[in-house]
Amino acid sequence: VTEDVRDALARKRDGGVLTEDEIRSLVLGYARGEVADHVASAFLMAAFIRGLDGAETASLTRAMVESGTTLPLRGVSRPKVDKHSTGGVADAVTLVFAPLAASLGLAVAKLSGRGLGHTGGTLDKLESIPGLRTDLTVDALERQVEEVGCAVAAQSRDLVPADGTLYALREATATVPSVPLIAASVMSKKLAVETDLILLDVKAGSGAFMKTPEEAAELAGVCVGLGEAWGRRCTAAVTDMSQPLGDAVGNALDIAEAVTILRGQDHGRLRELTLLFASQAMEALTGVPSAEAVSRAEHALESGDGLETFRRMVEAQGGDPRVVDDPATVLPSAPHIRPLLADLPGAVTSMDGEAIGRASVMLGAGRLRKGDAIDPSVGIVLHAKIGDRVEVGQPVGEIHARDPVSADAAAARVLASMTVSEEPVEPPPLVYGWHHA
Numbered sequence: 001v002t003e004d005v006r007d008a009l010a011r012k013r014d015g016g017v018l019t020e021d022e023i024r025s026l027v028l029g030y031a032r033g034e035v036a037d038h039v040a041s042a043f044l045m046a047a048f049i050r051g052l053d054g055a056e057t058a059s060l061t062r063a064m065v066e067s068g069t070t071l072p073l074r075g076v077s078r079p080k081v082d083k084h085s086t087g088g089v090a091d092a093v094t095l096v097f098a099p100l101a102a103s104l105g106l107a108v109a110k111l112s113g114r115g116l117g118h119t120g121g122t123l124d125k126l127e128s129i130p131g132l133r134t135d136l137t138v139d140a141l142e143r144q145v146e147e148v149g150c151a152v153a154a155q156s157r158d159l160v161p162a163d164g165t166l167y168a169l170r171e172a173t174a175t176v177p178s179v180p181l182i183a184a185s186v187m188s189k190k191l192a193v194e195t196d197l198i199l200l201d202v203k204a205g206s207g208a209f210m211k212t213p214e215e216a217a218e219l220a221g222v223c224v225g226l227g228e229a230w231g232r233r234c235t236a237a238v239t240d241m242s243q244p245l246g247d248a249v250g251n252a253l254d255i256a257e258a259v260t261i262l263r264g265q266d267h268g269r270l271r272e273l274t275l276l277f278a279s280q281a282m283e284a285l286t287g288v289p290s291a292e293a294v295s296r297a298e299h300a301l302e303s304g305d306g307l308e309t310f311r312r313m314v315e316a317q318g319g320d321p322r323v324v325d326d327p328a329t330v331l332p333s334a335p336h337i338r339p340l341l342a343d344l345p346g347a348v349t350s351m352d353g354e355a356i357g358r359a360s361v362m363l364g365a366g367r368l369r370k371g372d373a374i375d376p377s378v379g380i381v382l383h384a385k386i387g388d389r390v391e392v393g394q395p396v397g398e399i400h401a402r403d404p405v406s407a408d409a410a411a412a413r414v415l416a417s418m419t420v421s422e423e424p425v426e427p428p429p430l431v432y433g434w435h436h437a
């Protein structure tokens, strides 16, 4: 086996192509603990540098799906939609989308990931709710989706275990921002769950793994192509990540922000994008005309229907449901909160989303090494967006930290990540384009 694996690694290293069997034995072997970290790391780095062609990407995706059981969701009677982001900063769309879509009569069974690199992870955010569990069995996930309308769970020994293990290894080996590796990771989790529609949020910009809309469009095309090859309906939006999407960059802070949106009290870009996805799903799956789908989704936020569904989801997963009534009391809070004051006057022209995400990781909200513990309470709240005018000394957000030293360091990093100009600046578009299969 070792000789064969070494030959395959050498071929990929030199720009050759791997067979379906080679990819399958690497991926399945690694998921079972029979292939060592260093062997899988060499594969990832070779794949990162040399790329994977369409057939290799499909083989990788298939092997990852085959590493666990699939979820046919036969017991779920409503139209089923799944949604996934390729990873962003202040990107809590799923936390709002899942209960919102469920309150509109759709079913959302979502397998999510943990924070990766500078980006946050839905599972980490959700687990900041005391008691909440994401290690649902296949049966529990299906039952919850039928009863509540939505569930957000981790990859497990049952569901796409190979993505859980490879994801952590990619994080540790600087092999995350690769089109085929991200496409296989995202799509394996989506293909393992039988849904009627896959919605992908492919992020583009400084806070995303794909830094330009063109690269993101390539990733969207590969993902949608994989969906099509599997005979699945799949829609991808390339969306702006040239700045944090919402205001909260952390874990508990994102939950608090999601609750505010579900209460109908926040009208920013995070809410707007979530409404777009929810109305797209409704239109595609129920045939409701677009304008009506948008107004029904807005109504579900204003009426509190989405919030009630979130409460039921949290409760079903063992979390403290009072988080929807009083997030500040229920969620962990950081011991040190420092205001963030603008240090230059002018219109915000750009933000380095990755630097802001890294500042949050340095505070303890994300992992520097595979398996590190995170601190759910810490993070950044940043209200300023590209196009806003700020004055010197104006409060633009807060740093939530364990101590004053790390708060000061994070504040300096966040301020350094922003540029301003004398001239007025147009905000970037929210959506660059849609891809359908």
Ligand code: URA
Binding pocket: 085, 086, 087, 113, 116, 176, 181, 182, 183, 185, 186
């Ligand atoms: N999200 C995923 O699920 N996988 C990746 O590789 C990147 C973002």
